[in-house]
Amino acid sequence: MNIVLLPEILRQKLGDDGAKELVDIINASIKNAREHFTETSAEKIERRITETRADLEKQIAETKADLIKWMFLFWVGQVAVMVGVMSFFYNLIVHSK
Template sequence: MAILTVPKVLREKLGDEGVEALIALLNEAAHHERNNLLGILEERFERRVTEEGKRLDNRIAEEVAKLDRRITEEVAKLDRRITEEVAKLDRRITEEVSRLEVTLSERYASLVRWMFIFWAGQIGVIVALFALLR
């Protein structure tokens, strides 16, 4: 706090008590003005902090919305890709199963053919044995 010096002329007119009262009044006025100024500055600061907080909240909300859209798009892309890959895998499995079924059918037909030839041979041998033994 600054030290006030009261001019000699004013000191002579007011006297010591008047000077002390004047200094106390000036100090009180300065203190009151300082408090008013601090109150005004505090209100301005609070308003700016509130405005910046709102602006920051809005920006965060916008960024979250952007990220949400981006994540949704990426998930949709992944879903499409997974669906495509599953379809490819399903087609391949179907093709392989069909190929295996054809192979098994061919093997079964070959086996039946050889069995028929064996039975025919066996019947021929049995008939020959009966003819020979008669």
């Protein structure tokens, strides 16, 4: 609960009931502002998390695609080297007879 102190002059002008009502209105306003701030903050945080997650998923997908591309190039290179080595040995064996 919020503690709101009214100056004595204001309390005298409003009376006890008026001062109590003013304090209640101020406290309710503060409570509503806090609730609104909390809801707004939570919505912003949730939206930011969702955006971040989407960005991460996109980056992971791009990384997977790049990884598959480089793996393919690596294996094609390995096959080419193996064919070259086997061809070299085949030619070496065939021409040495």
